[in-house]
Amino acid sequence: MTRNELVALIYQKKSFLCIGLDTDLEKIPQHLLKEDDPVFEFNKAIIDATADLTVAYKPNIAFYEAYGSKGWQSLEKTISYLKEKDVFTIADAKRGDIGNTSGRYAKAFLNTLDFDAITVAPYMGQDSVGPFLDIPGKWVVLLALTSNKGSDDFQMIKTENGKMVYEHVLQKSSEWGTPDNLMYVVGATKAEMLSSIREIIPDHFLLVPGVGAQGGSLEEVAKHGLNKDCGLLVNSSRGIIYAGKDEDFAEKARAEAIKLQQQMQDILEEAGIC
Amino acid sequence: MTRNELVALIYQKKSFLCIGLDTDLEKIPQHLLKEDDPVFEFNKAIIDATADLTVAYKPNIAFYEAYGSKGWQSLEKTISYLKEKDVFTIADAKRGDIGNTSGRYAKAFLNTLDFDAITVAPYMGQDSVGPFLDIPGKWVVLLALTSNKGSDDFQMIKTENGKMVYEHVLQKSSEWGTPDNLMYVVGATKAEMLSSIREIIPDHFLLVPGVGAQGGSLEEVAKHGLNKDCGLLVNSSRGIIYAGKDEDFAEKARAEAIKLQQQMQDILEEAGIC
Numbered sequence: 183m184t185r186n187e188l189v190a191l192i193y194q195k196k197s198f199l200c201i202g203l204d205t206d207l208e209k210i211p212q213h214l215l216k217e218d219d220p221v222f223e224f225n226k227a228i229i230d231a232t233a234d235l236t237v238a239y240k241p242n243i244a245f246y247e248a249y250g251s252k253g254w255q256s257l258e259k260t261i262s263y264l265k266e267k268d269v270f271t272i273a274d275a276k277r278g279d280i281g282n283t284s285g286r287y288a289k290a291f292l293n294t295l296d297f298d299a300i301t302v303a304p305y306m307g308q309d310s311v312g313p314f315l316d317i318p319g320k321w322v323v324l325l326a327l328t329s330n331k332g333s334d335d336f337q338m339i340k341t342e343n344g345k346m347v348y349e350h351v352l353q354k355s356s357e358w359g360t361p362d363n364l365m366y367v368v369g370a371t372k373a374e375m376l377s378s379i380r381e382i383i384p385d386h387f388l389l390v391p392g393v394g395a396q397g398g399s400l401e402e403v404a405k406h407g408l409n410k411d412c413g414l415l416v417n418s419s420r421g422i423i424y425a426g427k428d429e430d431f432a433e434k435a436r437a438e439a440i441k442l443q444q445q446m447q448d449i450l451e452e453a454g455i456c
Numbered sequence: 457m458t459r460n461e462l463v464a465l466i467y468q469k470k471s472f473l474c475i476g477l478d479t480d481l482e483k484i485p486q487h488l489l490k491e492d493d494p495v496f497e498f499n500k501a502i503i504d505a506t507a508d509l510t511v512a513y514k515p516n517i518a519f520y521e522a523y524g525s526k527g528w529q530s531l532e533k534t535i536s537y538l539k540e541k542d543v544f545t546i547a548d549a550k551r552g553d554i555g556n557t558s559g560r561y562a563k564a565f566l567n568t569l570d571f572d573a574i575t576v577a578p579y580m581g582q583d584s585v586g587p588f589l590d591i592p593g594k595w596v597v598l599l600a601l602t603s604n605k606g607s608d609d610f611q612m613i614k615t616e617n618g619k620m621v622y623e624h625v626l627q628k629s630s631e632w633g634t635p636d637n638l639m640y641v642v643g644a645t646k647a648e649m650l651s652s653i654r655e656i657i658p659d660h661f662l663l664v665p666g667v668g669a670q671g672g673s674l675e676e677v678a679k680h681g682l683n684k685d686c687g688l689l690v691n692s693s694r695g696i697i698y699a700g701k702d703e704d705f706a707e708k709a710r711a712e713a714i715k716l717q718q719q720m721q722d723i724l725e726e727a728g729i730c
Binding site: 204351 | 478480516518519521522523524525526527528529532548550551552553554555556557558560561563564565568569577578579580581582583584585599602603604605606607608609610611613614615616618621624625628665
């Protein structure tokens, strides 16, 4: 999906919501466990109930790998099902290795599974990120400033020129791709830092996790992070997909997604974006 | 496997070799392609030909994921087969995410697949690494200074106190685990930096990729990196597993592994380690 197509989706749905599919057999409604593939049945119901409200879905690959090859099959079915919908798809995989190996991960997620985007860790530098950027029509979502407490440990170290490590990551990596194939992960729990981040990368899309279960605020994120094309994908996982625990779990998920979509519509209209 | 057991293996085999299983259908001998699971058949033959010469095997997970759920099945069969041998097993996965998600990766690789160790990326900090360290009897191999060119981009940035980012990673993370459950990746292409690394972490094992195909020297690595328990696992992947392209590929691989094991035996004897 191109940047223009993604922006058009945001306008059409009046939403910049991304729903995280962190599907866990211990948390999904018990009645699904009798199905052949409970993970896929759960995802399918969530997708059916929310696809008109969200511009993106983000399966969290760890949750599929935890079930081995069966989990990988659930992932394959989920991405196939998502490809029938009008949505942007992100493999939340946080991969990154020497070039030869990153190329294999790129093939796995962007070619074979055909995700639109993959999250990538920056620690190993340009030649670990490049193979993902080299695939035409696909996106890298690079970790910059994450939403967890541990982001203080290395991302926030001050370097000799006064900038923090995550600012180096933003600055240097923005030369490797363009706003048409590179986004960044910036946690909602650090919303007040979005203004200075926008000075470094005014045009790139940001994927913002941490709203909801992790405590980030949508209003704060929008205030500091919106750009002229919206430029934001705000993720919610547990707050939506586990809103209900019974047979009506999909309706409960829809109700939570509607709340976020309506807040987003207000934000977009107020900002004059759509 | 405990540290004592790993050290005993090194003494017994007079080797600190790790063989990387970067198994690629385009590079394995063509006659294997008629098998039901060519990836596993290749791995099995390589393992049978080299298990007495190497202390560790390191399947590179990207190469399995590139084949989807079928690749994951090859990985499951490979680790099951490795568990029958007297070797240390490393999932070269370079994972790392928020705690909740790292916990799922830990489950996938250290519990379900039952690897002894997993490679982990440090960018997201302590709470992204902790869930792997929390699993009793298992190991984290944390990226510190990698063997690729891109390691200059962020790992080598100088911070305000004069240390480089990778030195912060070593220093801070060494408080999260112990030499009994935490190793580090240090590339052989940076062998001359091993002496200063040994000042920060004298006791930890180092997993050293980059010997062979990437150009690093075993002698240099040993000179700067050995400690009293050896403290090194030196990886070779392509140089061993793709030494031959025909029906005798396993014997060719064995011949390459013997060369490295004999060099390692000389090094260990010269250093008075065994």
